Amino acid sequence: QLQLQESGPGLVKPSETLSLTCTVSGGSIRTSSYYWGWIRQTPGKGLEWIGSTYYSGGIYYNPSLKSRVTISVDTSKNQFSLKLSSVTAADTAVYYCARDGQYCSGGACYSGLNWGQGTLVTVSS
């Protein structure tokens, strides 16, 4: 069964770079049918998509965060990572990694998200 687990510091100082890693188990990240992505949740803005990638490239970022975000994949470790630079208190959130898989019924296929458990990152000095 697929499992995703986020890891990284829970506290980051303002203006520094937030770095998180998602470790995938129960499946290979080298699957062309899936996007691997990051989503964050705050009380104020709700669920916000940050960005997604295929293992072989093809990266998509939320335009509102694009200038500060980098997502990368390490297939040798079955992991993908998030870096968010120049953080402020507004970046305090629970960060989730997720796999966007395909689900089919009646001849039609749709994508849907399977989530890691999430990790709280607080931006504070």
Next chain:
Amino acid sequence: DIQMTQSPSSLSASVGDRVTITCRASQSISSSLNWYQQKPGKAPKFLIYGASNLQSGVPSRFSGSGSGTDFTLTISSLQPEDFATYYCQQSYRTPMYTFGQGTKVEIK
């Protein structure tokens, strides 16, 4: 951006009640609409894909309907374990997802 708007933002209901939550997209998304359930301190759980298809293991009291811009999640007979926050999400512009703001279902 495709904006997703849910209503109501919260509701109070009793065990056994029929509950309906609506989600509206700012443009047509065909049937590319998912629903998730989230309990406090937990990640969202995938309930419904393609507007009306139950994920494996989801109880049949949950159902979804709609297409185009207007969608509905219905719980036919609310159970104690269903008290949670529900989110819709468009997958029309995968992987550039957007979510509704959530509907919190509380105990009356």
